[in-house]
Amino acid sequence: MSIIDKLFTFPIRLIDKIRVFIEYLANWVELGVWRVRDPLIFTLLAILIIPLLKSGLTALNAIKFKEIDTANGVNEILNNSQSNSINSLYTIICALILGVILFEIGLQYINYRTRQKKKKGIVTIIERGFTLISYAWATLEMTSMYSSMYPTYDPPVEFFKRVFPNMSGQQIGALIKPIIITVSSITSAYSGLVGLGIFLLFFYGVGRNKTKFKFFIRYHYIQAILLYAMFGFQFHIYALFTERSAATSLMEFIGITLYSVNLSILILGISATILGRETNFPFIHDAIQYHTGRKEDEGKGFLDL
Secondary structure, eight states: OOHHHHHHHHHHHHHHHHHHHHHHHHHHHHHHHHHTHHHHHHHHHHHHHHHHHHHHHHHHHTOEEEEEETTTTEEEEEOOTTHHHHHHHHHHHHHHHHHHHHHHHHHHHHHHHHHHHOOSSOOOHHHHHHHHHHHHHHHHHHHHHHHTTTTTOOHHHHHHHHHSTTSOHHHHHHHHHHHHHHHHHHHTHHHHHHHHHHHHIIIIIIITOTTTSOHHHHHHHHHHHHHHHHHHHHHHHHHHHHHTOOOHHHHHHHHHHHHHHHHHHHHHHHHHHHHTOOOOOTTHHHHHHHHHOOGGGTTSOOOOO
C-alpha cells in the first residue's frame, strides 16, 4: 500500500479505532451495571417509595384523634383540612405496595407454570398480558412526546381525527389528553427519576434478566425499549426542523405521517405478542438478540456481556 493510500485510509481507520474503543468502554459500563442490577433496582425503588413514606408519616402526625365512645373502646379520627391530600397520598402508597405484591405473585405464578409444563416455546396468556405492559408504556410515551408540541402541532389528535372522522378534535383530545398528562406527570416526577427507574426496571429487571423471564418476554421488552429510543431520536429531529421551518402544513403532514408509522410498528409488536410470536423486524431483531441472547441458545448458559 502506497503512502497516498495510507493517507486516504487513515481517517477511516482512526474513526474505526475510536468506534471500537467507545464500544469497549460501553461494554464495560454495561457489565458493571449488570453485575449490580439487583441492588441498583432496589435502590431506585427505595428512592421512589421512601419520600412517599416520609410524607405519609408527616401527614399522619397532623391527624387529630378524639375518643368518642369509651364504653365500646371506639375511636373516631377527625381529619383536618389536609384530609383529601392525605387520602390521595395513602392511595398512592397502597397502590405501590399492592403493585409490588401483585407483580411478585404473578412472577411466581409464571415460574410455577413454567416448571410444571417443562416445555419450551409455550407462551401463556398471563405472559402475553405481562409483555403487553412494555408496548403500552412505549405507546403512551411516544404519544406524549408528539403531544408536547401542542398548540403549534398535535399529530396524535390529527391522526385520530382521520381515523375517526365522526369525532371532533376536542372530543379526541378529551379522551387522550388526561391519559397523556397523567403519564407525563408520573414519568417526570422527582426530576425524571421515576421515568429512569421504569426504564432500568424494564431493561435490566426484565429484558436482560435471563434467570427469571423466558426469551419471549425479554425479546418484546427489549424491542419496546429499542423502538421507544428510535422514536425519541426521530421526534427530536422532527421537533428541531419544526422550530426552523415556516411550512406549517408540510410539517404537520410529516408529523402525522411519522406518528402513524410509529404507531403501526407498535401495533405490529402488540399483535405479535397477542399471538405469542416474535416479530423479527429487520436490523432490530439482531440488536435485540445482542441483549437477550439467541433463542437457539436458550438454556445453554449465560452470555458474559
